[in-house]
Amino acid sequence: GLTQHEHGVDTVREVVNLLLLRGNLGREGAGPSPVRGHSNVQGNRTCGIDHRPTDAFLDRLTDACGITPPREHGLDTVGTIKAMRRGEVKVFVAMGGNFAMAAPDTPATFAALRSCDLTVQVSTKLNRSHLVHGAGALILPCLGRTEKDHQRKGVQSTSVEDSMSMVHLSIGMKRPASPHLLSEPAIVAGMARAALPGSATPWHWYIEDYDRIRDTMAKALDGFEDFNRRVRLPLGFRIRQPARELVFLTPSGRAEFSAAALPDVVPAAGTLALGTMRSHDQWNTTVYSDNDRYRGIENLRTLVFMNRADMRERGITDLGPVDITSTAKDGSRRRLDGYLAVPYDIPRGCAAGYMPEMNVLCALGDFSTQSDQPIMKHVEVTIVPAA
Structure with a gap:
């Protein structure tokens, strides 16, 4: 979740900064658990x-x-x-x-x-x-x-x-x-x-x-x-x-804090930050069923989770059909039409939906310059009632 952002590396470094401030590194059960992947x-x-x-x-x-x-x-x-x-x-x-x-x-x-x-x-x-x-x-x-x-x-x-x-x-x-x-x-x-x-x-x-x-x-x-x-x-x-x-492979031989410039992340008016994710009944791109026990969803994947206030602001009804348009850094646009809006406890300004279906909204040219990781957790989108 942290890495699939434009500034994901800086975000991870800030997490480590917090742990350093608290003295967590080297303490059993208190340090970071940097998972670089699963299933080998x-x-x-x-x-x-x-x-x-x-x-x-x-x-x-x-x-x-x-x-x-x-x-x-x-x-x-x-x-x-x-x-x-x-x-x-x-x-x-x-x-x-x-x-x-x-x-x-x-x-x-x-x-x-x-x-x-x-x-x-x-x-x-x-x-x-x-x-x-x-x-x-x-x-x-x-x-x-x-x-x-x-x-x-x-x-x-x-x-x-x-x-x-x-x-x-x-x-x-x-x-x-x-x-x-x-x-x-x-x-x-x-x-x-x-x-x-x-x-x-x-x-x-x-x-x-x-x-x-x-x-x-x-x-x-x-x-x-x-x-x-x-x-x-x-x-x-x-x-x-x-x-x-407590062995640190740094020039000083000690743990070192890092600093990052604060990026301009103010979203354009009317846009939402869309994150792609998996359902409970899914293993990577393998979808075992259309259910998602985590989020109370049955027999549905063509959906987008939204904050109720964001839905009201856009005239979107519960389970109403919507059209989703993403805008890439180069200005190009990608669309998914006819998805259903599901009200959910998600922060205002954010939305979420399932991969791999929503990968179509992620531009190939939009990736972190720090890690080359495609940006799939913060896709700029507009969501409107279906035409």
Whole structure:
């Protein structure tokens, strides 16, 4: 919620400033809990999945794997979509996810994907991204984390990191949905062998026993020494967080306050700040039902939550149909028509609705210059009774 704003980084820093003033850092149960992602998204980042890897990491990767990785930076989500539209990205390979629906500016994202020569989706189940594809398209079904992964050396486990920086093993227990399903590591290794048949990297050897992959990770990743032993401890192991131990990686060696200029955030007359969000019966872009137990909603998603006073001011009735128009920084506009206005206990000047449906209102060019995070929690909109 904090990061998907134009000034999200400054906001997080101000939260830390408050905790510093109170002396919360280093006190058990009182410090910040910086969740960098869930469902092993955080673990991916820890293990080097980063479009801007550090030179130190690339040096260790070179030594551990005997390769020469590229040093130029890659692309994030917004950068990838823009590069597709410019014709600079022609092949897109997605390791899971639902890129077409999760990204901002849905029509622009769809057009970008359709401009590719080839799109590849490695997936556990079907989703909308399989229908929004390039000139050529592949769907590669893979094992889910709950399914047994049989390789030459037996049933394999994968390592994951939870939101509290604990690393442990995940072992599937269910019979695979099909005997033909491959694991994600096996698919990646297969693509690598096909693309680089002369590679010195022992792809097949790695897939026989995932411990071999972890042994290589132990060499490439700081803090993962003795990986295979530590990850098999009863609770796994915790990645060190220096600030938790009152070790501050700053020039002074002490905790440092930060300052930020106050931005001009006075909204234009008649506009509301719209935030996109998930319902209770939703996991990212996967919508299990049209109910939202959190907010007392049944069988409805095409809605916008509004403050009653804002509704009265605009002549909007309870559950009345409305048209929503967003205005991007460049002046371009995007619309959603025929949504239903639901009165809710939300601050005046604010509104909210469900993603991914409302991603169409989020402009591709509107993102935080501090983090490149698309602005999806503060979209400037006007809401009026439906024409």
